[in-house]
Amino acid sequence: MNYNKKTVKDIDVTGKKVLLRCDFNVPQDKTTGAITDDKRIRAALPTIQYLLDQGAAVIACSHLGKPEPSFDKWVKKQTEKGKDPASLTKEKWEKSLKALTLAPVAKRLSELLGKDVVMAADVVGPDAQAKAAALKSGEIMLLENTRFEKGETKNDPELAKAMAGMAEVYVSDAFGAVHRAHASTAGVAAYLPAVSGFLIEKELEIMGGALANPKRPLVAILGGSKVSSKIGVINNLLDIADTIIIGGGMAYTFAKAQGGSVGKSLLEADWLDYCNEMLAKAKEKGVKFLLPVDNYCAAEFSADATPVLYDAMSIPDDMMGMDIGPKTVEAYVAAVKDAGTVIWNGPMGVFEFPAFAEGTRAVAKALAATDAITIIGGGDSAAAVAQLGFADKMTHISTGGGASLEFLEGKELPGVACLLDK
Ligand code: ADP
Ligand code: MG
Numbered sequence: 001m002n003y004n005k006k007t008v009k010d011i012d013v014t015g016k017k018v019l020l021r022c023d024f025n026v027p028q029d030k031t032t033g034a035i036t037d038d039k040r041i042r043a044a045l046p047t048i049q050y051l052l053d054q055g056a057a058v059i060a061c062s063h064l065g066k067p068e069p070s071f072d073k074w075v076k077k078q079t080e081k082g083k084d085p086a087s088l089t090k091e092k093w094e095k096s097l098k099a100l101t102l103a104p105v106a107k108r109l110s111e112l113l114g115k116d117v118v119m120a121a122d123v124v125g126p127d128a129q130a131k132a133a134a135l136k137s138g139e140i141m142l143l144e145n146t147r148f149e150k151g152e153t154k155n156d157p158e159l160a161k162a163m164a165g166m167a168e169v170y171v172s173d174a175f176g177a178v179h180r181a182h183a184s185t186a187g188v189a190a191y192l193p194a195v196s197g198f199l200i201e202k203e204l205e206i207m208g209g210a211l212a213n214p215k216r217p218l219v220a221i222l223g224g225s226k227v228s229s230k231i232g233v234i235n236n237l238l239d240i241a242d243t244i245i246i247g248g249g250m251a252y253t254f255a256k257a258q259g260g261s262v263g264k265s266l267l268e269a270d271w272l273d274y275c276n277e278m279l280a281k282a283k284e285k286g287v288k289f290l291l292p293v294d295n296y297c298a299a300e301f302s303a304d305a306t307p308v309l310y311d312a313m314s315i316p317d318d319m320m321g322m323d324i325g326p327k328t329v330e331a332y333v334a335a336v337k338d339a340g341t342v343i344w345n346g347p348m349g350v351f352e353f354p355a356f357a358e359g360t361r362a363v364a365k366a367l368a369a370t371d372a373i374t375i376i377g378g379g380d381s382a383a384a385v386a387q388l389g390f391a392d393k394m395t396h397i398s399t400g401g402g403a404s405l406e407f408l409e410g411k412e413l414p415g416v417a418c419l420l421d422k
Pocket of ligand 2: 378379380
C-alpha cells in the first residue's frame with residue numbers, strides 16, 4: 001500500500017469547486033438530536049479554512065449514522081429487530097431519516113468558522129445542484145447525509161458521477177471512513193483529481209511511516225477484548241515489529257493456549273490454535289513476544305470487585321482476569337523504554353473500572369515518558385488515553401477507529417488508494 005499521496009497543497013484549488021469528504025459522523029443526544037461532541041467538526045477546520053483561504057468554493061459532504069434509504073429494507077430490518085410490522089409506517093421511516101439530517105452539523109460548523117454554511121436539502125438532487133452551481137469562491141455549503149442515497153454504500157458509479165459533477169477537485173479528509181469503498185469516499189475519485197486533506201495527510205505520514213519505515217525498535221502493544229478482532233493486526237505486525245506485547249482480554253486465550261488455567265476470564269476457545277501459530281511465527285521471525293506473567297483478577301465483572309493478584313498461568317476457576325499485574329507492568333514499561341516507535345492498540349485491562357485501569361495507566365505513562373514516536377490506534381484505546389489524561393503526550397492518536405485497525409492490518413484502504421500518488 002502506497003501511503004505517499006498528494007495533498008491539498010499539491011494542487012491548485014483557487015477559484016475551483018472542491019468536493020470535500022469530511023467525517024461529520026458526530027454523536028448526538030438520542031432525544032434532542034443535539035451534538036454531544038463536536039471534536040470531528042473541529043478536526044475538519046484546518047482543511048476547510050485552508051481551502052476557503054485559497055479561494056476555493058467548498059462543497060462539503062459526510063455520512064451521519066446508518067439511515068436506511070429504502071423503505072422496504074427499513075421495514076425488514078425493524079421487523080428483524082422485533083418491531084411489530086403493523087406499526088412500521090412510511091411516516092416513521094421518514095422520521096428516522098430526518099433524525100439523521102446534517103443540518104445541526106451545518107449550524108455548528110458555521111459557528112466554528114464564523115461564516116455562513118449553506119445547507120442543501122439533498123445529496124445530488126435539484127437543491128444541491130442549484131446551490132453548488134451558485135456557490136462562489138470562499139463560500140462553503142454542506143450536502144445532506146450521503147447515506148440518504150441508496151448508491152452511497154454500494155459505491156454506485158452513477159451517484160459518484162453526480163457528486164463529482166458538481167465539483168472540479170475532490171479532497172478527502174474523512175480518515176474514519178477510508179476503509180469503506182463508498183461513492184463519496186472512493187467512487188468520486190474516478191471522475192476528479194483526488195487529494196488528501198490535512199487529517200489524512202497526518203495519518204498517512206505518521207501511521208504509514210511507522211509501518212513502512214519505522215524508527216526501530218518498533219514495539220507493538222496489543223490489547224483490548226478479543227483475539228478474534230485483532231487477528232489481522234497481530235499477523236501483520238509480526239512481519240514488521242521487533243517486539244509484540246499482549247495485554248487485555250486477549251491475553252487469556254494466549255495463556256490457555258500455552259496450557260495455563262484462566263478461570264472465568266474472557267476466552268475464545270476457537271482461537272487457541274491461532275495463538276500458538278502466532279507464537280511460533282514470532283519465534284521463527286525473531287520477534288520478542290511478551291505475554292502477561294501476572295494479572296489482577298475479580299470474582300465478578302464489576303466496578304466494585306476487589307482486585308486479587310494471580311500468576312498468569314494459574315487463575316482459579318472462580319476468578320476472571322481484569323488487568324495486568326505489577327510484574328507484567330514492569331516488563332512492559334522496560335520494553336517500551338528504548339523503543340524508537342510504539343504502536344498501541346487495545347487497553348491492557350478493563351480500564352472503564354478505576355480499580356482495573358492501573359495497567360493501562362502504567363503503559364500510557366510509559367509511552368508519555370519515552371522519546372519514541374508513539375501512535376495510538378483504535379477507538380477504545382484513544383478513549384482510554386484521553387480519559388487517563390495522556391492524550392497530549394502522544395505523537396499521534398488516530399482519529400479512525402475501524403479505519404486505523406484496517407490500517408494496522410496492512411489492508412489496502414479504498415479511500416486512500418483512490419488518491420493521486422505523489
Ligand atoms: P480498541 O477499540 O482500542 O481497538 P477494543 O475494542 O479491542 O479496543 O477493546 C476495548 C475493550 O476491551 C475495553 O472496553 C476493555 O474494557 C476491554 N477489556 C480489556 N481488558 C479486558 C479483560 N481482561 N476482560 C474483559 N474485557 C477487557
Ligand atoms: Mg473498540
